[in-house]
Amino acid sequence: MxxxxxxxxxxxxxxxxxxxxxxxVPSAAQAATAxxxxxxxxxxxxxxxxxxxxxxxxxxxxxxxxxxxxxxxxxxxxxxxxxxxxxxxxxxxxxxxxxxxxxxxxxxxxxxxxxxxxxxxxxxxxxxxxxxxxxxxxxxxxxxxxxxxxxxxxxxxxxxxxxxxxxxxxxxxxxxxxxxxxxxxxxxxxxxxxxxxxxxxxxxxxxxxxxxxxxxxxxxxxxxxxxxxxxxxxxxxxxxxxxxxxxxxxxxxxxxxxxxxxxxxxxxxxxxxxxxxxxxxxxxxxxxxxxxxxxxxxxxxxxxxxxxxxxxxxxxxxxxxxxxxxxxxxxxxxxxxxxxxxxxxxxxxxxxxVRRTVEKAPDMTELISRYSKLAAPIANRPLGYIASDINGRGNSDPEKPLGDVIADAQQAGLAPADKGGAQVAFMNPGGIRSDLVYRASGAEGDGVVTYGEAFTVQPFTNMMQVKTLTGTQLVQLLQQQVSGSNEASPKILQPSKGLNYTLDMRNKGADRVVVDSIRLNGAPIDPAATYRVAANEFLAGGGDGFPAFAAGTDKLVGASDLDVFAAYLGANSSAAAPLKAPAQDRIKVIAAGTTTG
Missing domain, CATH: 3.60.21.10 (Metallo-dependent phosphatases)
Structure with missing residues (x-):
């Protein structure tokens, strides 16, 4: 005891x-006289x-x-x-x-x-x-x-x-x-x-x-x-x-x-x-x-x-x-x-x-200032530039612009043969912890993405992995977004560019994924073929209800997700050519209440 x-x-x-x-529980009469x-x-x-x-x-x-x-x-x-x-x-x-x-x-x-x-x-x-x-x-x-x-x-x-x-x-x-x-x-x-x-x-x-x-x-x-x-x-x-x-x-x-x-x-x-x-x-x-x-x-x-x-x-x-x-x-x-x-x-x-119109607590201001000074040499290092806010959270859209950017970064970073040969990458939505915001909150200037801001988006520093999945397993992976443990509350993976498909939310479970619509670089998925797929170690291990990932073979471990993200920002943006938010056009969604006419 x-x-x-x-x-x-x-x-x-x-x-x-x-x-x-x-x-x-007393009756009304008992309650009145009690x-x-x-x-x-x-x-x-x-x-x-x-x-x-x-x-x-x-x-x-x-x-x-x-x-x-x-x-x-x-x-x-x-x-x-x-x-x-x-x-x-x-x-x-x-x-x-x-x-x-x-x-x-x-x-x-x-x-x-x-x-x-x-x-x-x-x-x-x-x-x-x-x-x-x-x-x-x-x-x-x-x-x-x-x-x-x-x-x-x-x-x-x-x-x-x-x-x-x-x-x-x-x-x-x-x-x-x-x-x-x-x-x-x-x-x-x-x-x-x-x-x-x-x-x-x-x-x-x-x-x-x-x-x-x-x-x-x-x-x-x-x-x-x-x-x-x-x-x-x-x-x-x-x-x-x-x-x-x-x-x-x-x-x-x-x-x-x-x-x-x-x-x-x-x-x-x-x-x-x-x-x-x-x-x-x-x-x-x-x-x-x-x-x-x-x-x-x-x-x-x-x-x-x-x-x-x-x-x-x-x-x-x-x-x-x-x-x-x-x-x-x-x-x-x-x-x-x-x-x-x-x-x-x-x-x-x-x-x-918790409105920001009340006075700040002085002891908390002092605490933040103390730790911010210790972190400043790392946090304030610039990594890249953005042209506007790139949202990774908020609203009900299953595909987030920042999710697409992160998936693109992972696929690009692990595409070389010696890095895993990734043909496609997926990012779990729960791993995107913030937006990238254009307006600066510090001294770095508007549009500058610092290490601290990138870390806030991807704070887990999970190691990246590339695995081989069959075409059948790749389809199962997409279906597991809306079936099994994810049927009641879907977890829609953020795909790298080149992967397109339709979600028909009028259907139930795995049938929400329209299999005939799935395309990788314009080609339908071949069930018998194999594909090299990149994801962070949590997702690649089957986390968030994706056992198809865990069944992958020929695992190659790469850099951390944060390092891959930072490298992508540096290689694909500059002050003169900042990174733009991608169009949300990789997943077509047919809403549950849609009717055919």
Whole structure:
């Protein structure tokens, strides 16, 4: 049995509708005559998927869609940046003893250079300064393996890079990382604490943290080596029972798995319970023990503050604050001092934009300045030039201009026979972490692409691979974008130029790929022929639900994806002839609602 530790007295929890635990939901008549319980107020402030974005994210990654009250139309509002997030959270907090700040994972990993160059120590330091108390572990916390995750929690200088500043030793996170469903293959025990318990005005409050069960499918094999990932529902229910046995009846789940909102605007009306959000979190939430009073989620980078019915049919609060520090969720609730449970009808959850109109937090400005100076010699090195913004994220188009550029860079870099002889390359959309923005945020000048900006786009520095696939396997690869584990939420690969085909979204599963439309350099794919295909090591290993890649043969390992991207920018752009955004004409999409006439 794990001991319950109390890190501080007084703090908050979350939920919506009915009393939690095994208490029966009262009838209307009983509720009217029942004696009102004595309660205490509690506030939760929640974030997720920060990904080390200390400075305001660029391009579409740094905006939030909201409805303009003046026009009633959706608009994009600049948002995010740790200087503004810290101010927003500090202003939002009710009396400190009644507020808990929580997170649902991916606080680090896939981070811009200012954080990633120092193995995300700056982000951990910033999160401590802004008052984070507890977080679940996300899949990206495993990017560098469990030993590095433990170092971020416990402190110590990096084992190979050492300490970054003379006289400074990394202290580790003061907040609590939780990973209830991630266990060591050797010991069978969680690699980090499964839950954390505190008190709010004498009422015990427990937080259980889990990451998505499918983490091994979206992280390199080396990152999850020696680990097992159990199911989210079974794990949360197991530890909820353990907490109840210890007298902890107010429970919140922090889950690094999420859903898909019904609207792209952050503050849309969720409508009836469970109808405002879809995706994996819905099935998970419907099976979690009713004793869990609220669920804070992440992973999908979406915004929602909805309710989903628990196993007894009672609505329960389920929230997500988008990503990159652009939103935070405020959850206010009451705790019953007698039963120790969350009074679920009291729960009010709302997302708030981290607007860049508030004052910057001086301590965060100082932190960013300190690390930016250390990173400057590397970050400010120019690599190439662009003629306009080249978008890699945002909007619903399956083909992104920056995705095409990256795929072109990979194919060009690995086309020589001694580099692998790549005939075509594919880039996974999740690996494109930002846009390339024309207007300079620093001193380099408009249109100049620096190493730091390129790193923000491609922060994983995965090694490139070239494999041989048969024509049949190449077709299967394209079909796996919209079938199997990707059928419900397609992952459309970004292709290099020369590869063209049609997606007919009126069909189901693999049939969405119109096989007869597939052309490579104008020629149809020959099922019996072989093709040399380039991709980063994560994708080439079958990641993101592409087993056809893993079946490839004759593997040749090349340079890193970032080095290939940097070389392409240098060879294909100049101040006089900057790189232009390519036309999005490689994938023709027939929308699901299209009719033939």
């Amino acid at each position: 794990l001991s319950v530790t109390f890190r501080r007295s007084a703090l908050a929890v979350v939920a919506a509708a009915g009393l939690v635990g095994t208490v029966a 004696k009102k319980p004595k309660t205490v107020n509690l506030q939760l402030l929640a974030i997720n998927d920060l990904h080390g974005n200390l400075e305001p994210p660029a391009g579409s990654s740094g905006t939030i869609r909201e409805i303009d009250p003046a026009t009633g139309q959706p608009v994009s509002t600049p948002a995010g940046g740790i200087e503004y997030l810290a101010t927003a959270l500090r202003q939002a907090r009710v009396p400190a003893d009644d507020s808990i700040t929580v997170a649902a994972g991916d606080l680090v990993g896939a981070s811009p250079l200012t954080s990633a160059l120092f193995h995300d120590e700056p982000t951990v330091e910033a999160l401590d300064k802004l008052g984070l108390d507890v977080s679940s572990v996300g899949n990206h916390e495993f990017d560098e393996g469990s030993a590095e995750l433990l170092r971020l929690q416990n402190g110590g200088c990096h084992p190979t890079d050492g300490c970054y500043e003379e006289g400074r030793r990394f202290a580790g996170a003061n907040f609590n990382y939780l990973s209830a469903n991630v266990t060591s293959e050797k010991t069978g025990k969680p690699v980090l604490a499964p839950y954390w318990v505190t008190k709010s005005q004498g009422v015990k409050v427990g937080f259980i943290g889990v990451t998505l069960e499918g983490t091994p499918n979206i992280v390199t094999a080396e990152g999850v080596k020696g680990l097992k990932f159990a199911g989210e529902v079974a794990t949360i229910n197991k530890y909820a029972a353990e907490l109840k046995a210890k007298g902890v009846n107010s429970i919140v789940a922090l889950i690094h798995e999420g859903g898909l909102p019904a609207s792209s605007t952050y503050n849309y009306d969720c409508g009836a319970a469970g109808q405002g959000v879809s995706g994996p979190i819905v099935d998970i939430a419907k099976q979690i023990d009713p004793a869990v009073g609220a669920i804070v989620t992440g992973h999908t980078h979406n915004a929602y503050a909805c309710t989903i019915p628990d196993p007894q049919g009672v609505p329960r609060s389920v929230t997500s604050a988008a990503s990159f520090g652009r939103l935070y969720t405020e959850i206010n609730l009451k705790l019953d001092k007698t039963s120790g449970a969350i009074v679920r009808p009291s729960v009010k959850a709302e997302n708030h934009i």
